[in-house]
Amino acid sequence: MKKIVKYTLLLLVLATIYVVYTNYPRLNIISGYSAKNMSSSVFLAGRTLEVTDKQDNNFSPIAIAEDKVDYEDKSATASVYGFMKRKAIYKEGLGSILVLDDFEEDTKFLVPNRTKLTNNLPYPYGDEAQKDTIFSNINYNELQTAVLNAFDKNEDYIKKTRAVVVIYKDQIIEEKYAEGFDKNSKILGWSMTKSITSAVLGILEKQGRIKVNQNNLFPEWENDERAKITLNDLLHMNSGLEWNEDYNTMSDVTKMLFLAKDMSKSQKEKPLTGEPNNSWNYSSGTSNLLSGFIRNQFKTHQEYLDFWYAELIDKIGMNSMLIVYVFKLIWTF
Known part of the structure; x- marks a missing residue:
């Protein structure tokens, strides 16, 4: 026994x-x-x-x-x-x-230069309050009910809605914020940054610095089938590259987010498991790879940091927005 x-x-x-x-x-x-x-x-x-x-x-x-x-x-x-x-x-x-554990406390970081423009024009053309506008074709009672329904009641924290802003014909017709939040609160943009990244690539193409259908994107891909992957394939997450976007395990995406020193390399080092332009797979690694591709278009890291603001964010008056650079990973606030 x-x-x-x-x-x-x-x-x-x-x-x-x-x-x-x-x-x-x-x-x-x-x-x-x-x-x-x-x-x-x-x-x-x-x-x-x-x-x-x-x-x-x-x-x-x-x-x-x-x-x-x-x-x-x-x-x-x-x-x-x-x-x-x-x-x-x-x-x-x-x-x-x-x-990471080997981080050196005296590490120096470059900071993007910003030019925050202000003017006295009413929204949506400036920072002042919009002119009062009432649309006869809108049922404002139903609209307010729908917006209210988007928020948690008491302390449920199920929907987790922080803000709802409804815009119609360039005018804010309804807005509501959770307790502790207002129009000046900074909120994580998460994967909305993917759209910002795509917009920056569009600006680079308009400037003639890149082409959306170009291939041979990285020297590491020159001698294998990955050389056929186009920038357009990456933008559509249609590259055929191996990637596992599982946030519950130590998968490709969590290793990238929590262990990688240069997050633009995580997807770059993956092999092909599908055919470019014929194998869709959601991949945050691809978005960080695109950020690395953007970095390669500039001689210095300072130019890379400044470009996002000078050519897009500050240029259109998104003064409160901040791109959080983690080496070559970007988040937005």
């Missing part, structure tokens, strides 16, 4: 070790996400640790992370029961950056 108990306990210990060993890398997803989101929320969006934990980092499994904020150092750290501690630092003009 004692031997049975002994072997059972041994098996339980071995099983526990196996589970911990196989799942430990996944803690990067929890602590990495929590630290990065906390740093952005506190130092860029001006929210508090308590509110961020309650409203942003409150979903499984992120909720099990323990967050701490260093206001003097302008950084946020997170860990899971003391394990897998990750740190995100805030840099003015760049946003919050999730760093």
Whole structure:
């Protein structure tokens, strides 16, 4: 009987070790996400640790992370029961950056130059309040009901809607914000940055610096079938490159987001598993690869940083918008 108990306990210990060993890398997803989101929320969006934990980092499994904020150092750290501690630092003009263990604290970062233009014209042509406009063909009561329905009631935090702005014929006809938010609040743009990236590539093409149907995009692809991939294929996520966009495991996308030093390389190093222009696959790696392609169009990193603002963001008056550069990864606020 004692031997049975002994072997059972041994098996339980071995099983526990196996589970911990196989799942430990996944803690990067929890602590990495929590630290990065906390740093952005506190130092860029001006929210508090308590509110961020309650409203942003409150979903499984992120909720099990323990967050701490260093206001003097302008950084946020997170860990899971003391394990897998990750740190995100805030840099003015760049946003919050999730760093790796070998990060050197004295690392210097270039910051994009910005020109924020203002004028006295009413919305949508300037920063002043729009002129009062009433449209007779709109049922404003029904519109208000629909907008109200987009928000959580009490403290549900199911829909997680922060803001709704309805625009009709260049006029704001209804807007509403969740508690703690207003028209000046900064909100994560997430994958909307993919559209910004596409727009920047369109500007480069209009300037004659690139062509949407060009191939041979990277020297690393010159001697294999990937040389056939066009810029248009990448823009449509139709390259045929291998990629796994699974956020629940240590997949291609989570390794890129939480472990890679240069996130533009993650997709570049993948082999073909399909045929270019005939194999669609959603890939955030492709978007970061495009950011790396944009970087290659400039002699210096400063030119690359400035271009997004000078030729698009500041040029059209998006003064509150910030692209968060993490080496060659970009997020938006």
